[in-house]
Amino acid sequence: MSTILVTGGAGYVGSHVVKELLRQNHRPIVYDNLQTGHKEAVNDAILIEADLSDQEKLRETFHSYPIDAVMHFAADCLVGESVKEPLKYFNNNVKNSIQLLEMAYEFGIKNFIFSSSAAVYGEPEKIPISEDHPCLPTNPYGETKWIFEKVLKGFQDLGRMNYISLRYFNAAGADPEGDLGEDHLPETHLIPIVLRAALNGGVVPIYGVDYDTPDGTCVRDYIHVTDLAQAHILALKHLERGGNSGIYNLGNGNGFSVKEVIETAKRVTGKEIAQIGSGRRPGDPARLVASSEKIRRELKWAPAYPDLETIVETAWQWHRKHPNGYEKS
Numbered sequence: 001m002s003t004i005l006v007t008g009g010a011g012y013v014g015s016h017v018v019k020e021l022l023r024q025n026h027r028p029i030v031y032d033n034l035q036t037g038h039k040e041a042v043n044d045a046i047l048i049e050a051d052l053s054d055q056e057k058l059r060e061t062f063h064s065y066p067i068d069a070v071m072h073f074a075a076d077c078l079v080g081e082s083v084k085e086p087l088k089y090f091n092n093n094v095k096n097s098i099q100l101l102e103m104a105y106e107f108g109i110k111n112f113i114f115s116s117s118a119a120v121y122g123e124p125e126k127i128p129i130s131e132d133h134p135c136l137p138t139n140p141y142g143e144t145k146w147i148f149e150k151v152l153k154g155f156q157d158l159g160r161m162n163y164i165s166l167r168y169f170n171a172a173g174a175d176p177e178g179d180l181g182e183d184h185l186p187e188t189h190l191i192p193i194v195l196r197a198a199l200n201g202g203v204v205p206i207y208g209v210d211y212d213t214p215d216g217t218c219v220r221d222y223i224h225v226t227d228l229a230q231a232h233i234l235a236l237k238h239l240e241r242g243g244n245s246g247i248y249n250l251g252n253g254n255g256f257s258v259k260e261v262i263e264t265a266k267r268v269t270g271k272e273i274a275q276i277g278s279g280r281r282p283g284d285p286a287r288l289v290a291s292s293e294k295i296r297r298e299l300k301w302a303p304a305y306p307d308l309e310t311i312v313e314t315a316w317q318w319h320r321k322h323p324n325g326y327e328k329s
C-alpha cells in the first residue's frame, strides 16, 4: 500500500484514478480546491480542500501524511481560456507545479506522475503522433504542459525526481460502474455537450466544417477515462520498482470526426441530435491521433474500453442518471 498525494483528485480524470487507487488498496490523499472538482467524486479518500498556490497548506499536507508519490492533475485546462488569460495558466500550471515539485523533493519524495496533454504537440506533422514528434504547442495551455515536462526532465537530470508524464489525447467516457462521470462548468468538451443535447434538446455547434479531413470536421482520438486511470497505476508501479522516467502518449490510435461522434451518440442514445456548422475554434488542430505503442510495449498498458461506442455508452449512462451533474443529482 502506498500513500499518494493526488492534486486535482476531485476532477474528472483525477477522480477516476482515485477510485482505482482505492480499489487497489492504496491511500490517495486528494488535494483539490474544488473549483472545478467535486467533493462527491472522491469517494472515501481523504480530501484536503486547498489551492495549489497555498504553500502553507501544502507543507502541512506533506508533514501530516507519509506520502510515497505524487500524482499531479491540478491544472487549468481550457484551451480557449488559456489564449485569453495566458498568465493564469503560466501561474497555475507552471509556477504552482514547480513549487509542488520542489516541496515533494524537500520531503524526500522520489516518484512523480504528471498529467500532460496532446496539446504539447500543436499541429501534427504526421499521424499517428509518437512521443518523439516535435512539440510546438499552439496555445498557452499546451505551452504550460510542455514547459513543466521540461522542468521534470531537469529535476530528473539532477537525480532529484523520477517521473512519468502521460500525454492524454481526448479523455472521454465515465466510470463503467456509474459512480463517476464528466461534469465541467462550463462544459466545453464534445461528448458531454452532445449527450446533454440528446437529453435536454439543444443544438450542437460543430466548430469547423472546412478542415482538411474526410468530412471536413476535426478528428480526435478518444480514450476511456478508466483506461487512463489504469495507465496511472501502471506508471506508479513502474516507478516503484525502479523503472526509468519517461513520457508516454495515451490514446487508442483511432481518429473519429466530430460528425462521427455525433452519429455514434445518436446510435447509443436512440435520440435525434440537432447540429449546426459553426466557425472554427481558435487553436484546434485538424487531426490528433496517438501512437500509444510505447506505453503498450514498456508498461504493458492495454485499454479495456477502446471502442468509441462503449466510451459514449458509459458517458451516456452517467449523464442519464445525473442530468444536472454531481451536486443536484
Ligand code: UFG
Pocket (backbone or CB within 6 Å): 077, 079, 117, 118, 119, 141, 142, 169, 170, 171, 188, 189, 190, 191, 193, 204, 205, 206, 207, 208, 218, 219, 220, 258, 281, 284, 285, 288
Ligand atoms: N467541438 C465541437 N463542438 C463543441 C465542442 C467541441 O465541434 O460543442 C469539437 C472541437 O472543435 C474539437 C472536438 O470537438 O474539434 C473535440 O473537442 P473537445 O473540446 O472535446 O476536446 P479538444 O480536442 O479540444 O481538447 C482535448 C483536451 C484538451 C487538450 C486538447 C489538445 O480536452 O485538454 O485536446 O488540443 F488540450
